[in-house]
Amino acid sequence: xxxxxxxxxxxxxxxxxxxxxxxxxxxxxxxxxxxxxxxxxxxxxxxxxxxxxxxxxxxxxxxxxxxxxxxxxxxxxxxxxxxxxxxxxxxxxxxxxxxxxxxxxxxxxxxxxxxxxxxxxxxxxxxxxxxxxxxxxxxxxxxxxxxxxxxxxxxxxxxxxxxxxxxxxxxxxxxxxxxxxxxxxxxxxxxxxxxxxxxxxxxxxxxxxxxxxxxxxxxxxxxxxxxxxxxxxxxxxxxxxxxxxxxxxxxxxxxxxxxxxxxxxxxxxxxxxxxxxxxxxxxxxxxxxxxxxxxxxxxxxxxxxxxxxxxxxxxxxxxxxxxxxxxxxxxxxxxxxxxxxxxxxxxxxxxxxxxxxxxxxxxxxxxxxxxxxxxxxxxxxxxxxxxxxxxxxxxxxxxxxxxx
Numbered sequence: 001x002x003x004x005x006x007x008x009x010x011x012x013x014x015x016x017x018x019x020x021x022x023x024x025x026x027x028x029x030x031x032x033x034x035x036x037x038x039x040x041x042x043x044x045x046x047x048x049x050x051x052x053x054x055x056x057x058x059x060x061x062x063x064x065x066x067x068x069x070x071x072x073x074x075x076x077x078x079x080x081x082x083x084x085x086x087x088x089x090x091x092x093x094x095x096x097x098x099x100x101x102x103x104x105x106x107x108x109x110x111x112x113x114x115x116x117x118x119x120x121x122x123x124x125x126x127x128x129x130x131x132x133x134x135x136x137x138x139x140x141x142x143x144x145x146x147x148x149x150x151x152x153x154x155x156x157x158x159x160x161x162x163x164x165x166x167x168x169x170x171x172x173x174x175x176x177x178x179x180x181x182x183x184x185x186x187x188x189x190x191x192x193x194x195x196x197x198x199x200x201x202x203x204x205x206x207x208x209x210x211x212x213x214x215x216x217x218x219x220x221x222x223x224x225x226x227x228x229x230x231x232x233x234x235x236x237x238x239x240x241x242x243x244x245x246x247x248x249x250x251x252x253x254x255x256x257x258x259x260x261x262x263x264x265x266x267x268x269x270x271x272x273x274x275x276x277x278x279x280x281x282x283x284x285x286x287x288x289x290x291x292x293x294x295x296x297x298x299x300x301x302x303x304x305x306x307x308x309x310x311x312x313x314x315x316x317x318x319x320x321x322x323x324x325x326x327x328x329x330x331x332x333x334x335x336x337x338x339x340x341x342x343x344x345x346x347x348x349x350x351x352x353x354x355x356x357x358x359x360x361x362x363x364x365x366x367x368x369x370x371x372x373x374x375x376x377x378x379x380x381x382x383x384x385x386x387x388x389x390x391x392x393x394x395x396x397x398x399x400x401x402x403x404x
Contacts, residue, residue, distance in 0.1 A: 123171060123208060123209045123210055124208065125152070125168075125210075126141045126154060126168070126210075127141065128141055128142065128143065128144075129141060132156070132166065132205075132207050132212060133205070133207060134158070134203045134205040134212070134214060135203055135204070135205050136158075136159055136202065136203045136214070137158055137159030137160075137203075138158070138159075139156040139157070139158045139164060139166050139212075140156055140157045140158075141154045141155075141156050141166075142154075142155045142156060142157060143155040145165060147170075148170075150169070150170045150172050150174075151167060151168060151169055151170045151280075152167070152168045152170060153165050153166070153167045153168070154166045154167075154168070155217065156214070158202075158203075158214060163217045164202065164203075164214045164215065164216070164217055165214075165215045165216065165217045165218065166212055166213070166214050166215070167212065167213045167215060168210055168211065168212050169182060169183045169210070169211040169212075169213075169280075171209075171210070176209070179211065180211065182280055183204075183211035183213070185279070185280070186213065186278075186279045186280050187201070187204040187213060189254065189279040189282060190213070190215075190279060191204075192252075193249065193252060193254065193279075195244075195245055195248045196244075196273075197241045197242070197244050197248070197273075197274050197275060197276060198245055198248070198249075198275065198276050198277075199215050199216055199218070199265060199275040199276065199277040200215065200216040200275075201213055201214065201215055202214045202215070202216070215277070216267075216275070218265035218266060218267045218275055218277075219265075219266055219267050219268050220266055221261060221262050221263075221264065221265055221266070222238070222261045222262075222264040222265070222266055222274075222323070222327075223260075223262050223264075225266070225327070226261050226326050226327065226330070227330055228330045229327075229328060229329055229330040230327045230328065230330075231394075231400060232328070232361075232363055232392070232394035233394050233395070233398070233399060233400030233401060234272075234327075234400060234401075235324060235327045235328050235363065236363075236389055236392065236394055236395050237271060237272065237400070237401050238266075238272060238274055238327065239320070239323075239324050239327075239385075239389060240386060240389065240390075241273065241274035242259075242264060242274050242276070242320055242323070243320065243382040243383075243385055243386050243389075244382070244386075245274065245275075245276045246259070246276075246316050246320060247381065247383050247386075249276075249282075249316070250313045250316070250381065250382065253284055253285045253286065253287070254279075254282055254283070254284055254285070255282060255283050255284075255285060255291060255311060255312065255315065255316055256282045256316050256319075257281055257282055257283060257293050257295075257311055257315065257316070258278060258280075258281050258282070258297060258300075258319075259276070259300070259316055259319040259320060259323065260297070260299070260300050260319065260322075260323070261323065261326070262278075263276065263278040264276060264277075264323065265277050271401050281293065281294065281295045283311070285312075285313075289312055289313075290304075290308070290310035290311060290312040291310060291311060291312070292309055292310050292311075293305070293310075293311050298340060299334065299336050299343070300319045300322055301343075301347060302314070302315040302318040302319070302347075303318075303347050303348065303350075303373040304375060306344060306347060306348060312375065313381070314375045314378050314379070314380070316382075317370055317378065317379055317381075317382060318370060318371060318378070320370065320382070320385075321333075321352075321356070321370030321371045322334075322352065322371070324363075324367050324370070325352065325355065325356050325359075325371070328359065328363060328364070328367065329359065333351075333355050333356065333371065334346050334347070334351065334352055347373075348373075350371075350372070350373045352371040353368050353371040353372055353373065354368075356368035356371055362392055362393075363389075363392060363394070366385070366388055366389065366392075370385065
């Protein structure tokens with residue numbers, strides 16, 4: 001059970017972050033045995049034999065979806081089970097899942113009063129073995145990859161027996177129009193933002209009042225690799241691809257606003273391939289330099305959100321800096337299991353930057369610049385960050401990932 005929520009701040013309460021154990025069989029770093037497809041292991045900075053980084057089963061899982069409520073803990077769902085729907089009970093509905101549930105359906109001309117109940121639609125979540133009719137073919141559910149308060153991801157066999165990750169947008173007693181708008185926005189972003197480091201979308205469809213996206217199946221999320229220090233060469237390689245995707249988004253006037261370990265996916269070949277996912281709360285700048293987000297994830301909020309209430313391209317770079325610090329040191333740049341007010345104090349006083357400076361290496365100094373409190377003293381673009389990263393000896397020597 002999640003811990004009781006902390007006292008509310010200006011962006012809502014922040015429950016204590018908690019993680020779910022990673023699914024079995026998805027992580028090539030689980031043991032010291034390196035998959036045969038790799039020419040050499042990914043050594044860490046702390047093991048004398050340069051062992052591979054071991055994923056931590058309790059890395060923070062984040063799930064910012066509920067408007068004006070801050071972050072919510074993900075609902076741990078075992079791989080062998082399927083997520084359930086809230087039961088049909090009078091409003092307010094419970095947040096814990098059951099076997100079926102309802103979505104409130106609102107009309108633009110409907111003005112409900114305290115004496116008028118909203119009509120509800122019964123919906124049923126897919127079970128293992130269920131078949132989902134998409135626009136490009138049928139998707140058979142094989143397993144549950146993960147689930148949270150407002151979404152679930154299934155491993156499916158789709159057209160031509162290809163493996164897909166089918167994401168379902170969870171209604172969770174939100175207005176039907178709101179759920180549809182969130183799904184349509186993410187579909188539009190994914191179809192328009194084609195890049196090697198952005199997760200690929202193959203299909204989008206609705207079925208039984210639920211909304212689905214058929215995405216490429218990646219091996220696991222970056223959060224499964226966090227918890228042990230990585231060698232600088234691996235940190236730079238993952239950061240290089242992450243920065244390339246962020247620069248592409250910014251060139252297209254999109255701010256992601258939700259770059260954390262759960263939304264950065266990894267696919268393994270001869271080297272890890274990074275894929276940014278989950279554009280549910282991303283924003284279009286539309287020619288502006290900053291935008292006011294509807295949802296703020298407290299654990300990765302940039303300092304400017306506390307001062308102005310706006311995020312910008314540099315806010316994404318701040319979140320990338322937090323990820324880079326975590327990869328390099330094996331620890332978060334902020335103490336997360338604290339009340340909201342303490343999180344605000346850490347960000348306001350620049351503790352993430354101070355911790356990065358204490359690393360005492362050129363890479364640590366670069367990360368510290370990404371985590372400065374004032375945007376004017378940070379990097380102005382992902383391209384500028386990479387210009388400094390590629391000059392580091394760990395990249396120039398390329399012992400871990402030689403140039404192709």
